[in-house]
Amino acid sequence: MPTRVLMVVPPAGGGLAQHVVALLRGLAAEGYQVAVCCEPESLVAEAAEALSFPVHPVRIAAEGPSRTLMSVVQVARAVGSLQAQIVHTHSFRAGLVGALVMPGAGGARLAATIHNFPPGPPEGRAKARRRDRWAVQMLLRRADRLITVSDALRKELAGMRPRAADKMLTIPNGVDTTKDPVDQAAARRLFDLNPSAPVIGMVARLAPEKGIPQFLRCCQVVSQQRPEAQFLLAGDGPLREQVEADRGKLGLEDRVRLLGEVDALHELLAALDVLVVASTTEGSSVVAMQAMCQQRPVVATRVGGVPEVVSDGETGILVEPENHRELARGVLTLLDDADLRARMGVRGRQRVKELFDMQDMVARVKEVYADLVRADLEKTGGEK
Numbered sequence: 458m459p460t461r462v463l464m465v466v467p468p469a470g471g472g473l474a475q476h477v478v479a480l481l482r483g484l485a486a487e488g489y490q491v492a493v494c495c496e497p498e499s500l501v502a503e504a505a506e507a508l509s510f511p512v513h514p515v516r517i518a519a520e521g522p523s524r525t526l527m528s529v530v531q532v533a534r535a536v537g538s539l540q541a542q543i544v545h546t547h548s549f550r551a552g553l554v555g556a557l558v559m560p561g562a563g564g565a566r567l568a569a570t571i572h573n574f575p576p577g578p579p580e581g582r583a584k585a586r587r588r589d590r591w592a593v594q595m596l597l598r599r600a601d602r603l604i605t606v607s608d609a610l611r612k613e614l615a616g617m618r619p620r621a622a623d624k625m626l627t628i629p630n631g632v633d634t635t636k637d638p639v640d641q642a643a644a645r646r647l648f649d650l651n652p653s654a655p656v657i658g659m660v661a662r663l664a665p666e667k668g669i670p671q672f673l674r675c676c677q678v679v680s681q682q683r684p685e686a687q688f689l690l691a692g693d694g695p696l697r698e699q700v701e702a703d704r705g706k707l708g709l710e711d712r713v714r715l716l717g718e719v720d721a722l723h724e725l726l727a728a729l730d731v732l733v734v735a736s737t738t739e740g741s742s743v744v745a746m747q748a749m750c751q752q753r754p755v756v757a758t759r760v761g762g763v764p765e766v767v768s769d770g771e772t773g774i775l776v777e778p779e780n781h782r783e784l785a786r787g788v789l790t791l792l793d794d795a796d797l798r799a800r801m802g803v804r805g806r807q808r809v810k811e812l813f814d815m816q817d818m819v820a821r822v823k824e825v826y827a828d829l830v831r832a833d834l835e836k837t838g839g840e841k
Contacts, residue, residue: 459490460826463541463565464505465532465551466495467517470718471662471692472743473572476606476630476818477547478504483819485510489826492539494532511539517551529557541565542833543826548572553592556599566829569600570628571610573740574761575617597621602825604628606741607762626825629765631818632746634810639727639751647724648716654685655792658729660722660744661736663694668735668758670703674781675733677707679788686792691716691725726751730798731791734758734767737778742766745773746813749805754798756787766813772805 462484466477478501484491485508493505494515505512513535517528532554536544545568546555552569559567575593597603597618603625605611615622645652657679661667669690676688690700690713697715704713719725726732732748734757741762745755749766755773757763769775774790776783791798 459488460543460830461490461539461541462492462543462545462826463532463535463539464491464493464495464501465515465517465544465546465555466493466499466501467548467551468496468499469548470500472630472741473547474500475632475743476570476572477501479631479633479815480545480819480822481505481508481510483816483823487823490539492535492541494535513538517548517554525554525557528554533558533561536562536565542830543568545570545822545826549575549593549596552596552600556596559599564833566601566833567599568602568604568825568829569596570604570606571614571740572606574610574613574738594618600624601829602626604822604825606630607765609762609765610740628818628821628825629813630741630743630746631813631815632743632750632809634750634806634814636723638806639724641727644724644728647721648689648728650687650728651685654687655683655730656687656689656728657731657733657788657792658689658691658725659733659735660691660719660725661734662692663696663700665696666736666738667692667694668737668778669696669700671779671781671784672733672735673700673703673707673709673713675735675784675788676709676713678782678785679792680709680712682789683792686712688713689716689725689729690714691719691722693717722747723751726753729753731756731788733784733788734763735778735781735784736760736763739763746809749773749802750809752799752802752806754791754801754805756784756791758784768804768808772801772808 492511494513495501496516497514502512515531544555544565546552547570555567605627608627611625611627659672726748732755739761745766755767757767758778759775760778767773774787
C-alpha cells in the first residue's frame with residue numbers, strides 16, 4: 458500500500474517552492490499517495506494539480522493566533538481526509554501548524570523541513586519575542602524528524618534545543634543536473650542583451666533579507682569601472698517600490714533592468730557572466746546551485762548555508778554581508794579574468810552534480826519517510 462503523505466506549504470516562491478515541486482514529482486513517480494495544503498493559484502498548487510494530487514486551499518501565514526488556528530483546523534481536516542501517515546511541513550510557519558495538529562492527527566508522524574533561519578538577526582534570536590520562541594520550540598519538540606537544508610542551519614537549531622539534535626539531519630536542496638548548460642549567445646538574444654558586454658545579475662525575492670540595496674550599490678561601483686556592463690535584477694516582492702526608488706537615486710535607471718518574475722530562469726542564468734547573491738541571511742542558495750549548473754561563477758555573501766554551496770576561490774568568491782564594495786570587488790575580479798570565470802564555471806557544475814542533485818535529494822527524503830513508517834509499524838505491531 459502506498460505511503461500517504463500530506464505536504465503543508467506556506468505562500469512561497471523561489472527555492473522553497475522549487476524544492477517542494479521536485480519532491481511532488483519524485484513522489485508521483487514512485488506511486489506515493491500525496492495531498493497538498495497550500496495557497497491556491499501558486500506554483501506548488503499548479504504542480505500538484507498537474508500530478509492529480511488533491512490540493513486543500515490553506516494559507517499558512519503569520520497573521521496572528523486566529524489565522525494560525527484556522528490553518529490548524531484546515532490542515533487537520535486534510536490529515537483526516539487522506540488518513541495521512543506523514544505530515545511533511547516546509548518552513549517554521551507551516552511547521553508550527555503541523556506541530557499543533559499532531560495531538561489529533563491519528564498517529565501521523567511529523568517531518569519538518571526547515572529552509573531558513575529563525576526570524577530575526579543572529580544576535581537577536583535569543584531575545585526573540587516570546588511568541589516566536591514558543592513557536593520554534595514547539596516545532597522542535599513535536600517533530601519526529603527535522604530536515605535542514607544546510608549543516609549551518611542544523612547546528613543552529615541543535616543549539617536552540619540540544620535534546621532534539623538526534624532527530625535532525627541535513628538534506629541539501631537539489632537542482633536538475635541532467636540538462637546541458639544553455640548556450641550563452643542564445644540566452645542573451647532572448648533577453649535582448651549586448652552579446653559582447655559583460656552581464657551581472659541577481660535573482661531574488663525583493664525582500665529585506667536578500668540584500669537588494671547592497672546589490673544596487675555594487676552595480677554603481679562596477680559601472681564606474683566597467684561602463685559597458687549590463688545589470689539584471691529578477692524577482693518581485695514587498696520592496697519593489699523601494700528598489701525602483703533606490704535605483705533612481707543611484708542613477709541606475711538605464712543600467713539595472715528590473716525583470717520581475719522570470720519563467721526562463723535557466724536561460725537568464727546562462728546569459729550572465731556573474732551571479733550575485735547578496736543575502737544577509739540564507740538557509741542555503743538554490744539560485745547559486747542553478748547558476749553553477751549553468752557553469753556561471755557566483756559572488757556571494759558568507760552567511761548561513763551559502764558557503765556550503767559556493768566554494769570560495771573554487772566556484773565563486775565569498776564576501777562579508779552588507780558590504781557592497783566587497784561585492785563589487787569580487788565581481789570586477791571575475792570580469793577581469795575570463796579564464797578564471799571559465800574554470801570556476803566548470804568546477805561549479807561538477808560540484809552541483811556531486812553534492813546537489815535533485816534526484817539524490819528526493820531519494821533521501823523518501824528514506825526519511827520509510828524510516829518513519831517503519832518505526833510506526835513496529836510500534837503498532839504492523840496494524841497500519
